[in-house]
Amino acid sequence: MILPGNASCQGCPIAMAMRCLDEIENPVLVIPAGCSTVIAGLHPKSAMKCPVVHVPFASTHSVACGLSEAYRKLGVDATIVAWMGDGAADIGFATLSASATRKDDILTVVVDNEAYMNTGTQASLSTFWKAKTTTSPTGKTEEKRNLALVMLAHKVDYVATASVGYIRDLRRKFRTAGKKDGFRFIHVHTPCPPGWRFPSEKTVEVARKAVMSGAWILWEYDGKLRISPPSEKYADKSKRIPLKEYLNQGRFAHLSDEDVKEIERKIDEEWDLLLKFS
Amino acid sequence: MQAKSDCDGARGVRKLLTSNEAVAEAVKLAKPDVIAAYPITPQSPIVEKLSEMVESEELDSRFVRVESEHSAMGVVIGAATAGARVFTATSSHGLAYMYEMCWWAAGSRLPIVMALAARSIGAPWNIHGDHLDLVSLRDLGWIISVAENAQEAFDMTINAFLLSEEVNIPVVVAIDGFTMSHTAEVVNVRQVEIPPRKQAYRILPGMEVALNAVAFGEARMLARFDLARDLEESAGLIEEKLGGLVEEYRLEDAEYAVVVTGGLSGDVKDAVDMLREEGVKIGVMRLRFIRPFPKKAVKELPSQVLVVDRANTDLRGVLSVEVAACGVENKNLVAGIGGKYPTVDELYSCLKRFVDGKLSDVEWLI
Amino acid sequence: MRLDPILSKATVGSAGETGSWRNFRPVVEAEKCSGCKECFYYCPEGVIEVKGVARIDYRFCKGCGVCREVCRQKAIVMVQEE
Numbered sequence: 001m002i003l004p005g006n007a008s009c010q011g012c013p014i015a016m017a018m019r020c021l022d023e024i025e026n027p028v029l030v031i032p033a034g035c036s037t038v039i040a041g042l043h044p045k046s047a048m049k050c051p052v053v054h055v056p057f058a059s060t061h062s063v064a065c066g067l068s069e070a071y072r073k074l075g076v077d078a079t080i081v082a083w084m085g086d087g088a089a090d091i092g093f094a095t096l097s098a099s100a101t102r103k104d105d106i107l108t109v110v111v112d113n114e115a116y117m118n119t120g121t122q123a124s125l126s127t128f129w130k131a132k133t134t135t136s137p138t139g140k141t142e143e144k145r146n147l148a149l150v151m152l153a154h155k156v157d158y159v160a161t162a163s164v165g166y167i168r169d170l171r172r173k174f175r176t177a178g179k180k181d182g183f184r185f186i187h188v189h190t191p192c193p194p195g196w197r198f199p200s201e202k203t204v205e206v207a208r209k210a211v212m213s214g215a216w217i218l219w220e221y222d223g224k225l226r227i228s229p230p231s232e233k234y235a236d237k238s239k240r241i242p243l244k245e246y247l248n249q250g251r252f253a254h255l256s257d258e259d260v261k262e263i264e265r266k267i268d269e270e271w272d273l274l275l276k277f278s
Numbered sequence: 279m280q281a282k283s284d285c286d287g288a289r290g291v292r293k294l295l296t297s298n299e300a301v302a303e304a305v306k307l308a309k310p311d312v313i314a315a316y317p318i319t320p321q322s323p324i325v326e327k328l329s330e331m332v333e334s335e336e337l338d339s340r341f342v343r344v345e346s347e348h349s350a351m352g353v354v355i356g357a358a359t360a361g362a363r364v365f366t367a368t369s370s371h372g373l374a375y376m377y378e379m380c381w382w383a384a385g386s387r388l389p390i391v392m393a394l395a396a397r398s399i400g401a402p403w404n405i406h407g408d409h410l411d412l413v414s415l416r417d418l419g420w421i422i423s424v425a426e427n428a429q430e431a432f433d434m435t436i437n438a439f440l441l442s443e444e445v446n447i448p449v450v451v452a453i454d455g456f457t458m459s460h461t462a463e464v465v466n467v468r469q470v471e472i473p474p475r476k477q478a479y480r481i482l483p484g485m486e487v488a489l490n491a492v493a494f495g496e497a498r499m500l501a502r503f504d505l506a507r508d509l510e511e512s513a514g515l516i517e518e519k520l521g522g523l524v525e526e527y528r529l530e531d532a533e534y535a536v537v538v539t540g541g542l543s544g545d546v547k548d549a550v551d552m553l554r555e556e557g558v559k560i561g562v563m564r565l566r567f568i569r570p571f572p573k574k575a576v577k578e579l580p581s582q583v584l585v586v587d588r589a590n591t592d593l594r595g596v597l598s599v600e601v602a603a604c605g606v607e608n609k610n611l612v613a614g615i616g617g618k619y620p621t622v623d624e625l626y627s628c629l630k631r632f633v634d635g636k637l638s639d640v641e642w643l644i
Numbered sequence: 645m646r647l648d649p650i651l652s653k654a655t656v657g658s659a660g661e662t663g664s665w666r667n668f669r670p671v672v673e674a675e676k677c678s679g680c681k682e683c684f685y686y687c688p689e690g691v692i693e694v695k696g697v698a699r700i701d702y703r704f705c706k707g708c709g710v711c712r713e714v715c716r717q718k719a720i721v722m723v724q725e726e
Binding site: 026027028030037038040041042043044045046048049050051052053054055056058059061062063064065066067068069070071072073074076077078079094095097098102 | 311312314339340342343344345346348349350351352353354355356357358359360361362364378379382481482483484485486487488489490491492493494497
Binding site for chain 3: 002003004005006007008010011012013015016019041042043044045046047048049164167168171193199200201202203204205
């Protein structure tokens with residue numbers, strides 16, 4: 001769906017994920033402000049081979065809902081994809097929650113690069129604890145919100161996490177969700193080279209190390225919660241790679257050994273919580 | 279673009295309706311595909327009535343219960359983008375909360391109809407009527423119509439669908455909070471047939487286009503210019519087919535004129551009648567629309583003009599400034615803020631002082 | 645109504661010939677390439693086509709180097725652009 005020669009940065013994980021939209025039939029994209037707005041093309045050009053409706057930040061799910069309701073009423077077959085960053089998920093959270101509660105017929109994709117990248121890497125609710133951003137210059141003091149679990153609590157039909165480091169798993173989840181009806185939510189981990197300060201060729205490596213260290217857990221819920229195959233073995237703590245290998249990014253360069261231990265503890269907690277649902 | 283049976287001719291049923299109910303009856307005739315709203319006093323009865331109609335299957339619409347006014351406007355924008363006829367309603371803080379999306383609706387050139395039960399915006403809290411919310415829509419590129427009574431609320435709502443879909447500009451129909459929204463009057467509910475939805479474009483699956491992508495430079499300015507020009511030119515259609523931008527009351531031979539809009543106009547007319555009985559040549563120009571602003575009519579006003587406002591911008595009322603911008607000097611009375619509704623006697627005494635040359639440049643009737 | 649100012653059309657090279665952004669050029673060593681498509685799936689720009697071996701469209705390749713990193717055969721080398 002995305003055409004080459006677009007405005008994404010070198011090694012952009014969002015562009016990588018956008019290519020996976022090929023798995024979805026008849027998509028109509030709703031894109032709020034963010035990196036994706038720019039990647040999808042500046043007027044008079046569009047980088048997408050499908051309709052894109054650009055919308056203000058907090059209106060992603062209301063506009064998506066309107067499209068979906070209208071297509072249903074008018075008998076038009078389409079898959080509405082609300083494609084948003086973690087920033088839009090922050091500012092549009094009430095609307096996202098309402099849409100999920102109504103079970104609107106929308107496939108939501110949150111491409112999470114853990115900060116407001118398009119405005120210059122300011123901290124978001126998704127920013128990792130201690131990560132340096134331009135509004136947390138000595139490291140963020142709050143923890144990352146687990147958005148996918150919050151969405152699971154809405155009792156929707158499909159919730160999954162994914163990563164650009166495991167593109168076949170991501171494509172499969174897009175394909176699975178694309179074939180379902182109702183409210184579907186996919187939270188994609190998208191490590192950002194300029195924002196996280198690592199070289200552009202390392203996008204996939206960093207994404208994989210997040211999974212291999214247990215810091216990002218791939219799972220899928222479709223009535224039952226299952227850890228996805230790439231993450232399965234990391235339920236066993238001893239199988240995980242040293243966390244420091246994942247944290248080898250500019251935004252974490254200042255971490256002390258105690259900080260790393262604390263993050264390990266938080267990761268263990270996250271696994272414990274998630275496994276209770278599985 | 280006219281409804282098959284327009285204002286005067288159509289047979290109807292006479293019903294005792296508040297302006298809120300009159301709006302709902304008109305919306306029912308327009309058969310919107312999608313309605314979205316969040317309740318707020320004094321607008322809520324409009325959408326309560328509509329949701330009853332939908333659930334009783336009198337009206338075949340999708341009614342979306344949103345969590346905010348921002349989302350109400352978002353839903354109708356999305357639905358209109360897909361080609362659906364849409365309706366929403368709000369008031370006061372609700373309008374303020376959806377403000378961002380009201381810009382988006384206008385910029386997207388989508389036919390959208392919204393009712394506004396005009397109400398004060400806090401702080402402090404106040405649920406009663408004035409035009410402080412209404413005037414905040416002036417700069418956006420919406421067509422703004424203001425009804426005087428329940429019959430006009432009905433007629434203007436029907437016309438709003440016709441007008442909006444003809445010129446691809448969203449239209450708001452304002453009714454005064456409580457004095458109109460909750461006051462019953464006899465309304466001729468005309469059984470008009472509204473033609474099918476039309477609009478300049480719609481977005482459908484398979485199209486390889488993006489709507490409202492980042493537009494730097496010329497495109498942004500062209501879009502804004504087109505909207506301003508088309509809004510201005512909609513005046514022609516309104517004058518020709520939709521009852522006109524203004525109502526002139528006893529203005530033919532008038533030496534003095536009072537400019538006013540909304541439900542308060544009736545009380546001003548009563549005060550004018552009292553002065554007429556005393557032989558004063560005074561009349562009323564009631565603004566049925568404040569966007570497009572009736573510049574031509576205003577410029578033809580007699581030399582002595584008093585503007586009665588229910589919203590201020592600085593010390594001066596908003597309409598007073600608008601009238602002045604047409605090159606018409608005027609005295610200004612600011613009244614009825616937050617529902618502090620002036621009596622006819624109070625209006626009479628202000629008008630009397632105006633005629634006697636004793637009214638200050640700007641006065642607040644507190 | 646003039647729609648051009650608010651509608652945009654799908655265009656290859658919406659940001660121009662992004663190949664000009666490149667500092668390093670990925671070069672496929674055809675004899676090592678197994679045609680596994682790993683690079684195709686991960687290329688952010690979608691400029692790799694695999695028909696037997698991987699081929700890169702240099703008009704738009706931004707030279708990020710992801711393809712070299714994901715290549716299991718180590719069949720891609722990054723060469724400094726002149």
